[in-house]
Amino acid sequence: MSPFDPAWAANPAPEGGEFSDAVWAAALLAIDPIGLGGMTIRAWSGPARENYLQNYRSLLRVKSAFRKMPLHISDQQMLGGLDLTATLATGRPVMTSGLLDDCDGGVLLLAMAERINPGTAARLAAAMDRHAVISEQNSTTMVNPARFAVVALDEGLEPDEAPPACLLERLAFTVAQSGLSGDAVWPDAAVVAQARENLVVVTSSNEALGQLCSLAAALGIGSLRAPLFALRAARAAAALQGRDSVAACDIALATRLILAPRATQLPSAPADEMPAEQPEESPESLTPRDEQPEAVEDSISDAQKSLLPPELLAALAVGAGPKRASRGAGNTGDSASLRRGRPAGTKSGGLGGGARLSLIETLRAAAPWQKLRRTAAPGRKLQIRANDFRIQKFKEQTKSVAIFAVDASGSAAVNRLAEAKGAVQLLLADCYVRRDLVALLAFRGRTAECLLPPTSALARAKRSLACLPGGGPTPLAIGLDAARGMAEAERRKGHQPLLVLLTDGGANIGRDGKPGRAAAAQDALAAARLCRMARLQCLVIDTAPRPQPFVANLAAEMAARYVPLPYADPSHLSRIVQSQGDFRASSAA
Amino acid sequence: MVFPFSAVVGQDEMINALVIAAIEPRLSGVLIFGDRGTGKSTAVRALAALLPDMAAVSGCTYACDPDDATSLCENCRERQLGGNLPVHRVAVPVVDLPLGATEDRVIGALNLERALADGTKVFEPGLLARAHRGFLYIDEVNLLEDHIVDVLLDVAASGENVVEREGMSLRHPARFVLIGSGNPEEGELRPQLLDRFGLCVEVRTPTDIATRIEVVRRRDEYDRDPVRFSAKWQAADAALRELILQARARLSGIAVSDNVLEQAAKLCIALGTDGLRGELTLVRAARAWAAFQGAAVVSMEHLRAMTSPALRHRLRRDPLDDSLASTRVERVVAEVFAA
Numbered sequence: 060m061s062p063f064d065p066a067w068a069a070n071p072a073p074e075g076g077e078f079s080d081a082v083w084a085a086a087l088l089a090i091d092p093i094g095l096g097g098m099t100i101r102a103w104s105g106p107a108r109e110n111y112l113q114n115y116r117s118l119l120r121v122k123s124a125f126r127k128m129p130l131h132i133s134d135q136q137m138l139g140g141l142d143l144t145a146t147l148a149t150g151r152p153v154m155t156s157g158l159l160d161d162c163d164g165g166v167l168l169l170a171m172a173e174r175i176n177p178g179t180a181a182r183l184a185a186a187m188d189r190h191a192v193i194s195e196q197n198s199t200t201m202v203n204p205a206r207f208a209v210v211a212l213d214e215g216l217e218p219d220e221a222p223p224a225c226l227l228e229r230l231a232f233t234v235a236q237s238g239l240s241g242d243a244v245w246p247d248a249a250v251v252a253q254a255r256e257n258l259v260v261v262t263s264s265n266e267a268l269g270q271l272c273s274l275a276a277a278l279g280i281g282s283l284r285a286p287l288f289a290l291r292a293a294r295a296a297a298a299l300q301g302r303d304s305v306a307a308c309d310i311a312l313a314t315r316l317i318l319a320p321r322a323t324q325l326p327s328a329p330a331d332e333m334p335a336e337q338p339e340e341s342p343e344s345l346t347p348r349d350e351q352p353e354a355v356e357d358s359i360s361d362a363q364k365s366l367l368p369p370e371l372l373a374a375l376a377v378g379a380g381p382k383r384a385s386r387g388a389g390n391t392g393d394s395a396s397l398r399r400g401r402p403a404g405t406k407s408g409g410l411g412g413g414a415r416l417s418l419i420e421t422l423r424a425a426a427p428w429q430k431l432r433r434t435a436a437p438g439r440k441l442q443i444r445a446n447d448f449r450i451q452k453f454k455e456q457t458k459s460v461a462i463f464a465v466d467a468s469g470s471a472a473v474n475r476l477a478e479a480k481g482a483v484q485l486l487l488a489d490c491y492v493r494r495d496l497v498a499l500l501a502f503r504g505r506t507a508e509c510l511l512p513p514t515s516a517l518a519r520a521k522r523s524l525a526c527l528p529g530g531g532p533t534p535l536a537i538g539l540d541a542a543r544g545m546a547e548a549e550r551r552k553g554h555q556p557l558l559v560l561l562t563d564g565g566a567n568i569g570r571d572g573k574p575g576r577a578a579a580a581q582d583a584l585a586a587a588r589l590c591r592m593a594r595l596q597c598l599v600i601d602t603a604p605r606p607q608p609f610v611a612n613l614a615a616e617m618a619a620r621y622v623p624l625p626y627a628d629p630s631h632l633s634r635i636v637q638s639q640g641d642f643r644a645s646s647a648a
Numbered sequence: 649m650v651f652p653f654s655a656v657v658g659q660d661e662m663i664n665a666l667v668i669a670a671i672e673p674r675l676s677g678v679l680i681f682g683d684r685g686t687g688k689s690t691a692v693r694a695l696a697a698l699l700p701d702m703a704a705v706s707g708c709t710y711a712c713d714p715d716d717a718t719s720l721c722e723n724c725r726e727r728q729l730g731g732n733l734p735v736h737r738v739a740v741p742v743v744d745l746p747l748g749a750t751e752d753r754v755i756g757a758l759n760l761e762r763a764l765a766d767g768t769k770v771f772e773p774g775l776l777a778r779a780h781r782g783f784l785y786i787d788e789v790n791l792l793e794d795h796i797v798d799v800l801l802d803v804a805a806s807g808e809n810v811v812e813r814e815g816m817s818l819r820h821p822a823r824f825v826l827i828g829s830g831n832p833e834e835g836e837l838r839p840q841l842l843d844r845f846g847l848c849v850e851v852r853t854p855t856d857i858a859t860r861i862e863v864v865r866r867r868d869e870y871d872r873d874p875v876r877f878s879a880k881w882q883a884a885d886a887a888l889r890e891l892i893l894q895a896r897a898r899l900s901g902i903a904v905s906d907n908v909l910e911q912a913a914k915l916c917i918a919l920g921t922d923g924l925r926g927e928l929t930l931v932r933a934a935r936a937w938a939a940f941q942g943a944a945v946v947s948m949e950h951l952r953a954m955t956s957p958a959l960r961h962r963l964r965r966d967p968l969d970d971s972l973a974s975t976r977v978e979r980v981v982a983e984v985f986a987a
Binding site for chain 1: 750831853854
């Protein structure tokens, strides 16, 4: 699970060690579901996963809830709230419980957890922290106990396709596909039930606590939830093995299950020099800062400022507007939402799906019929029928995602990679003003690498950019394919992607990773045509010193706007070089 | 039952900022940015249990302050004409604003039960009304939806919630201390919203092993037996509550010399903060800090201690620069105080 092989991993398994790690995780979670939060199962749907879940379920308390939460659950379904239909039928507020409080004492299964939206994840995390659901909706506040374990089913393929960090942080275990073998030995449910009873009396020594905290620190794990989880897991393991205190083998197990997967550095580093890095920050720590001094970058931005057309992205997005409207794009662009955004009038329609009733409009719609209805069905003062319902409409502005695909090959490095970075920085600032998301891909050698998944945290974008190394041949087709893949994924999330390609056009690696200039150029053009077929908004910035027709052709095939990046005023550049002696070294790096 | 405030280990800057916000509500808020698993939410929720009771008008929906005639709601103002207002003690509200809260729940809306039962229009107060004179806490504030942020911006600036919806038209006082927490890696905060927070603190995960062990030990102890753990820390919480009360009483009598004001202005100029809000906040925070420390006047040390939290989020910033420019502030502080 981790890239190193420290002594404890090689330790012989503890007593009862015939269990695999995945089985241990399930058993410990069944013993202390609230304390350990839950687990992520990073595996595809299939019999192996089903089988594992079935076995896990058999260890739980009898009749405990085991509910699945669909991806696009509405807040009302999740947290509970006012049941409008019942409310109108009875004439007084009727509350419904949400899925989270229905799960109290049980397990919440999170389907396709890698696609859950951050807001839903944050609400779930808040409920886990408080062991209760507080719902503030439709004029009603409810506080209901909700103590459950979360099993996140993560079907992500790429490393960045993962459940949100706030959720992962609160789940003790991670189980991988490889851990789900069908013939694993599982503990007896009665033994697990007994362990659950005994858990309260299991003690742990101060040494055990100190050991776990030091190990976590030595492994570069910043969050203190990790050692806390490890301590609880060790106690649960002791309980499962019928002991009333934590032993060395429990510590080893907890370390292997909980600390090792979270490690960001090798444990050989002396503990007192441990940098408090979060996992996301580790790429920065790997790259010496002095390679790319801030000052150089800032001056490059200045140098580029006058050379790039102003508000390039804005102009492009505006230009894209009518085209989009004419083809009646489904879920992209400004969409009328029933849940979020600015109120934009009402319409008649049914409830459900998180739609919000516009009460006044509903009452207004019902008013003229009251006399008639009272004669037809005397009794209730106010009579409202389903066709009186008026739903509040909202207009939601979808976010744009600017995906920067940067050519970081050797030729580009020679041809002003640093300047291309400067240009990206300017465009990033533009994105900041427009509150867009940005993503960064770099391609060189034989691969395209996602340096930054879509984010609105531009400080991170800047850091990723600063760490971007150059060199190697140019896999233009591979880079374009990767960028298109990301753009299409973003579109599926309801975002509006915008592809910005920065290249000098010297493609010399084909799709298959084999060198060859002609084939590479053909592949790149083919990849460009696929972008056009996907109807992506594209911008091609030519970074070559003397723009060649090839990049312009490429842009034409993509139906992209083509912008040659003009050469910076040489005198200006030389002034920068003079003021920053290491400019040449850094741009060639 | 919540984790006791005094039992939060380390994180002095955050703890001090929360205490200062409790002493001087006019600072209008604390923003806590930082790593996960550092006890941000724990500290804020613990604050609720720590705060001393306050006097409020009996029977008032908004818990109006009987000693402040200017902030009374319309109903209390009318009642006041008829004689003295009845007063009772209530706990200071600490209201959670969950990410999923709807606009009507935040602002307040038509009371559905009354509207359906007898067709009368009655206002049902929202979270803003509940938070009046207390704290409004937003976890993951950077993920809050824009239309809710718009509401907050307006109300936090004016101290008044104006409701114009569903055929209702009314206004009520809504002065609260805004507390936000979040992880800057997950999204930016609009500059307008940043500005509403008087203080901004950064929390880092502790690197010292002994501290880390203590954090985990206390959390574990609390989780295993919350009642016993809370009882153990009751005395410490009571002592801190007493210190806060004393500081509040002392606050208005604390002198701020021209030298200190001048220094505050120099700091703000050197940092290029926009507007005068930075200076005002800095001086108020320094005064509250001096009060908490039991001093009679605001010293340069008090000012220096508050410079980072009061100004670090107000720098006119390069959007690509790291969102909280603590190092820049520290450099300027060193320069200005050395001069």
